[in-house]
Amino acid sequence: MLVLQAIRENKEQLITALKKRNLDAEPLLNQVSELDEKRRAIQTQMDSTLAQLNSLSKEIGNLFKSGKAQEAKVLKEQTIQIKEDSKKLSEELNEVVSALDQALFLIPNIPHELVPAGSSEDDNEEIMREGEIPELFEGALPHWELAKKYDIIDFELGVKITGAGFPVYKGKGARLQRALISYFLDKNTEAGYQEMQVPHLVNAASGFGTGQLPDKEGQMYHVTADDLYLIPTAEVPVTNILRDTILSYKELPVRYTGYTPCFRREAGSYGAHVRGLNRLHQFDKVEIVRVEEPSNSYKALDEMVKHVQKILRELELPYRILRLCGGDLGFTSALTYDFEVFSTAQDKWLEISSVSNFENYQSNRLKLRFKDKNGKTQLAHTLNGSSLALPRVLAGILENCQTKNGIKVPKVLVPYTGFEIID
RNA sequence: GGAGGAAUGGCAGAGUGGUCGAAUGCGGCAGUCUUGAAAACUGUUGAGGGUCACACCUCCGGGGGUUCGAAUCCCUCUUCCUCCGCCA
Numbered sequence: 001m002l003v004l005q006a007i008r009e010n011k012e013q014l015i016t017a018l019k020k021r022n023l024d025a026e027p028l029l030n031q032v033s034e035l036d037e038k039r040r041a042i043q044t045q046m047d048s049t050l051a052q053l054n055s056l057s058k059e060i061g062n063l064f065k066s067g068k069a070q071e072a073k074v075l076k077e078q079t080i081q082i083k084e085d086s087k088k089l090s091e092e093l094n095e096v097v098s099a100l101d102q103a104l105f106l107i108p109n110i111p112h113e114l115v116p117a118g119s120s121e122d123d124n125e126e127i128m129r130e131g132e133i134p135e136l137f138e139g140a141l142p143h144w145e146l147a148k149k150y151d152i153i154d155f156e157l158g159v160k161i162t163g164a165g166f167p168v169y170k171g172k173g174a175r176l177q178r179a180l181i182s183y184f185l186d187k188n189t190e191a192g193y194q195e196m197q198v199p200h201l202v203n204a205a206s207g208f209g210t211g212q213l214p215d216k217e218g219q220m221y222h223v224t225a226d227d228l229y230l231i232p233t234a235e236v237p238v239t240n241i242l243r244d245t246i247l248s249y250k251e252l253p254v255r256y257t258g259y260t261p262c263f264r265r266e267a268g269s270y271g272a273h274v275r276g277l278n279r280l281h282q283f284d285k286v287e288i289v290r291v292e293e294p295s296n297s298y299k300a301l302d303e304m305v306k307h308v309q310k311i312l313r314e315l316e317l318p319y320r321i322l323r324l325c326g327g328d329l330g331f332t333s334a335l336t337y338d339f340e341v342f343s344t345a346q347d348k349w350l351e352i353s354s355v356s357n358f359e360n361y362q363s364n365r366l367k368l369r370f371k372d373k374n375g376k377t378q379l380a381h382t383l384n385g386s387s388l389a390l391p392r393v394l395a396g397i398l399e400n401c402q403t404k405n406g407i408k409v410p411k412v413l414v415p416y417t418g419f420e421i422i423d
Numbered sequence: 424g425g426a427g428g429a430a431u432g433g434c435a436g437a438g439u440g441g442u443c444g445a446a447u448g449c450g451g452c453a454g455u456c457u458u459g460a461a462a463a464c465u466g467u468u469g470a471g472g473g474u475c476a477c478a479c480c481u482c483c484g485g486g487g488g489u490u491c492g493a494a495u496c497c498c499u500c501u502u503c504c505u506c507c508g509c510c511a
Contacts, residue, residue, distance in 0.1 A: 040472090040473075043472065043473075043480080044473070044479095044480090046480080047472085047473075047479060047480040047481085048479075048480085049480095050479090050480060050481085051478090051479055051480065053491080053492085054479095054480090054492085056491065056492090057441075057490095057491050057492040058441075058442090058491095058492080059491090060441090060491045060492070061441045061442090061491080061492065062441090064441090064491090065441090072491075073491095075491070076491050077491095078491090079491050079492090080491090083491090246433090246469095246470085248451090367470095375452080375468095377470085
């Protein structure tokens with residue numbers, strides 16, 4: 001969530017910046033300012049009430065010690081009213097604080113100046129494109145047909161076991177999937193990201209820390225018996241490793257990578273565009289997370305983008321990079337680059353990575369801070385990105401690498417798969 | 424699942440009703456010494472709110488209670504440890 005200090009100091013600029021999200025934030029920010037002032041007023045009152053009580057208690061103690069029980073009794077009576085007052089004030093304070101929090105939760109992150117204006121994905125800005133889109137032969141198939149033809153992914157079997165959106169990967173399909181995971185993790189480790197294996201269920205505090213809660217509760221599977229959530233992305237457990245932490249500037253930057261399955265309810269659209277691997281309830285993803293000093297976070301974002309590019313280049317997949325417009329930008333992000341791979345047989349682009357800088361929006365919730373060189377404690381910046389989301393990479397490989405004789409595995413993956421062709 | 428024990432600052436560990444935001448040790452930081460480093464010595468060292476700055480307020484796992492006053496007493500939840508049972 002936004003830092004109160006920033007709202008106090010730059011309200012007008014924030015309102016202007018948030019217009020890029022097509023949001024009129026003025027009423028909300030005004031509400032926050034009001035509640036903030038109210039909170040401070042009540043707090044001040046309560047503090048002085050408690051100060052009175054503290055000094056009275058001290059006096060009473062001294063009187064008892066010097067044997068003046070009678071005088072102490074008089075003072076004791078005075079405390080009754082004070083205690084009543086402070087109780088009332090503390091109730092008021094709680095109300096105001098929770099109203100303030102509620103209001104703050106409704107305000108998304110401030111878009112970075114590079115974020116283009118726009119209302120939907122059509123307004124995203126394509127900043128580069130690389131890789132050859134292959135000419136497919138007559139009779140080339142979309143990936144779900146290929147999956148069936150070579151018996152490497154079974155969607156119906158997943159339906160039997162669980163339901164739609166939970167495919168079963170078989171044989172060389174499973175092996176290719178595992179190869180991709182290993183390959184991604186190796187690339188990330190090489191680039192200095194520490195590999196982490198994290199829980200796939202998280203508590204509410206973690207969901208709250210990275211911003212999935214309270215606003216996006218419906219997107220997660222909720223295990224009510226234990227009040228835990230299946231993770232929608234490794235971002236949640238991996239970033240929460242550092243919740244409530246004060247790092248030294250020497251420990252920055254922190255770079256983590258982790259592979260996890262991801263679970264998304266994705267209630268909403270159905271139809272042709274969710275066919276096959278395009279959209280699933282459970283999928284695998286390798287994630288990279290960074291924690292940075294504020295002054296370095298945009299350089300870090302660029303590094304992450306370059307890193308993902310490098311992987312895609314090695315996989316020889318045609319891709320493009322989009323800078324998300326204000327209307328498509330995630331709630332917690334300040335600047336996001338999406339990577340899309342071209343799905344030749346479907347003749348469309350599929351999102352395979354999203355790399356974002358959250359600045360201090362997450363860290364403010366997470367209480368993820370660091371002590372700078374001057375010994376001052378301040379909020380760190382958090383970033384994350386997919387490197388990469390598996391199903392659509394797999395779809396891209398199947399469709400773009402299909403030949404009449406089978407699917408040619410990208411060269412870099414052969415050491416991981418142990419085979420060169422799926423036939 | 425059954426029986427006991429515990430939860431205090433970065434870590435270890437004292438503190439059992441007022442003088443405790445908290446001894447002591449380690450670690451961290453700064454300095455003295457040294458060509459430099461180590462050792463030794465000296466100082467400093469939790470977080471949040473609030474203030475121009477002080478004052479002041481809150482926090483000893485979470486929540487509630489007793490009391491003029493709670494790290495300390497009571498209730499409750501959570502977590503961890505030991506033993507037993509079950510089990511990958």
